[in-house]
Amino acid sequence: MYKNLAAAFAAACGLLLSSPDIHAQVAPPLKIGFVHVAPVTEAGWVRQHEDGRLAVQQALGDRVRTTAVDNVPEGADAERVIRELASSGHQLIFTPSFGYMEPTLKVAKDFPGVKFESITGYKTAPNVATANARYYEGRYLAGIAAGRLTKSNVTGYVAGFPIPEVLQGLNAFALGLRSVNPNAVVKVVWLNAWFDPPKEREAAMALFNQEVDVIAFHTASTAVMAAAQERGRLAIAYHSDMRRTAPDAQALAVLHLWGDYYTQRARAVLDGSWKSGQVWGGVKEGMVRVDHFGPKVPKAVRDEVLARQQDIAAGRLRPFVGPITDNEGRLVVPAGQAMSDEQILGMKFLVSGVQGKAAQ
Incomplete structure (x- = not known):
């Protein structure tokens, strides 16, 4: 009897020792x-x-x-x-x-x-x-909101560096703005920095002193939002929802996910x-979205912007479709033509309505 029990125990141990689960190595993270x-x-x-x-x-x-x-x-x-x-x-x-x-x-x-x-x-x-x-898809949508909300017809833009990505966003903002308000303009200040809160604030204040009542920015802090809150102006939050910084000033947020x-x-x-x-x-892939509208944005404006966001997601609206003229009066995209991705990625001009230069 004991011999049989010993044999059974030995066999069981052999099975356990040979089990792949016992010897399996957990992959390191x-x-x-x-x-x-x-x-x-x-x-x-x-x-x-x-x-x-x-x-x-x-x-x-x-x-x-x-x-x-x-x-x-x-x-x-x-x-x-x-x-x-x-x-x-x-x-x-x-x-x-x-x-x-x-x-x-x-x-x-x-x-x-x-x-x-x-x-x-x-x-x-x-x-x-x-x-x-x-990002320019969200910028175009933000421009539509700005065009509906501005009372002075003067909007502002605090920009980091004049690289194609920033030019795309600035131009799309201007095109969206002027698609609903042809008389509106964009005044731009270049910082040549991505993150410099004191300079961002200074640039925003300078623009507010030039009749700007809606401002956007392409920098990395919340300084422009705080300045808009302080001055009682409207601002487009960038990258994130910034209502904690600017509960009254935020018009909407262009989100990157x-x-x-x-x-x-x-x-x-x-x-x-x-x-x-x-x-x-972009919007279609869920990497860009506008959301978090502020209390000063009428429902009609919010609904219009969200409807255009759906149009972009469905491919019915493309921001860079001609006619597009640069701010020196040259036709850069003929009527009915759309810029290719290659052309957008190499963008070097500023569209009509933007006051400033593409290179600083």
């Missing part, structure tokens, strides 16, 4: 790095990318481990941080700022086994993909399907 160009604040460009990181962590749980390094200037510091992330075992690195493109490519050459995502960049490599959003894209790319690395490529998504 995918280490994902994020490099932020400014501090993480409650709203703005960096906030949206930080929310994207948190969305990845929530969606994929223990399968990933994410790291974020914020307030990293473009240039040598960016290369150093990206290289440190790659050297410390991060297998997927997101670099969401235009000035990170070249440092990303440089580091990627030295780490061919690491996947990189250059957000707002346009140069790819076998292990470097690019992604951007059609990165969580789904970041999660998809992390899943692709996990399942081995990641490939380099270029993504440029």
